[in-house]
Amino acid sequence: MNTVPIYNRLSLIAVFCLCFACSAYxxxxxxxxxxxxxxxxxxxxxxxxxxxxxxKMPDVQTDELGSFHIEVALGDTLLFKKSDYSPQYIVVQTYVSQSVYMQPVIQLNQVTIKDVSKKQEINDALNDYKKKGQFYSLNPSVGSVLTSPISGLYDLFGKAPAQARKFRxxxxxxxxxxxxxKRYNKPLVKQITKMPDEDLDSFMLSFTPNIEDIRxxxxYDIIDYIKRSYAYFVKNKESLKVEKLY
Incomplete structure (x- = not known):
């Protein structure tokens, strides 16, 4: 049986609390x-x-120059947070000025990288056509019809293959x-000719070179072509408008 008087136990508790308070202070x-x-x-x-x-005290923020000041005790842990940066924890070991370094977070839009070339996107779409349509070739030959009549005829006359060929x-x-x-565009034409904006679309529509020439x-050839074409455009602007109308 516990023989310690109740008042003695209360006194011990009071002393303990006082010591704890002094330690905290x-x-x-x-x-x-x-x-x-x-x-x-x-x-x-x-x-x-x-x-x-x-x-428990209000959070603080760094100012426009990244500086801060905050009340701490030695051994306190400070948490630094900002969007697009990894959280940084600092244990205060001295009251001298602190330099804190935060790591930027490199974020990807998705797990798969979106920087795919236009050509790759088109190839992926064509492959989807082939999978959904269950046909072998977008350019079926007579030989394919003879060696595999069912798939060959489907490739020739099926609806899905026809849609895929149109898409391609x-x-x-x-x-x-x-x-x-990439090589013949409005900024380039505008820089060389200094033509007014209202004529630019009409000129580009009438004098865009074909892919074989561009390649x-x-x-120098492109610049010379633009100059010669613009000289012709200035002299025949009205007739070109009539041609486009008809």
Whole structure:
């Protein structure tokens, strides 16, 4: 049986609480200043949220220059957070100024990389056509019809293969247009001719070179072609408009 009087136990508890309070008070708070940098650079980071995980006090933020000051006790852990950066934890071991470095987060839109070429996208679409239509070739030959009559005839006359061939024809034209536009485009024509904006679309529509020329022309050839074409355009602008109308 416990013979310690109740008042003695209360006294022990009171002493314990007093010691704990004194110990907590001994951990005095002081102000620590510092600057937050982007890791491996001299660039400072503004508006980083800083939380003292050991004391309940309002969060602080770095200013426009990345500087901060916060009340801490030695041994406190500070959490630095900002979107697009990995969280950074710092244990305060001294009251001198702190330099904190945060690592930028490299975010991908999806697990699969989206930087796929236009040509690859088109090839993927054609492969989907082939899978869904269950046909072997977009250009069936007479030999394929003879060696495999069912699949060969389907490739020739089936609806899905016909749609795929139309799609491929369209995408081939689209790829050629992109290739032409890399070397013959509105900014280039505008720079060389200084033509007014209202004439630019009409000129581009009438004098866009074909893909065979673009593939063999040098830059000088393209510039010379634009100059000669614009000279003709200026002299025959009205007649060209009539031709387009009809």
């Amino acid at each position: 001994a951990q005095k708070l002081d102000v620590v200043k510092g600057v937050v940098f982007k890791k491996n650079t001299p660039t400072t980071i503004s508006f980083v949220t800083i939380t003292n995980l050991n004391h 024809q369209y995408t081939q034209q689209e790829l050629e247009r992109i290739e032409i536009n 063999v022309w040098s830059d």
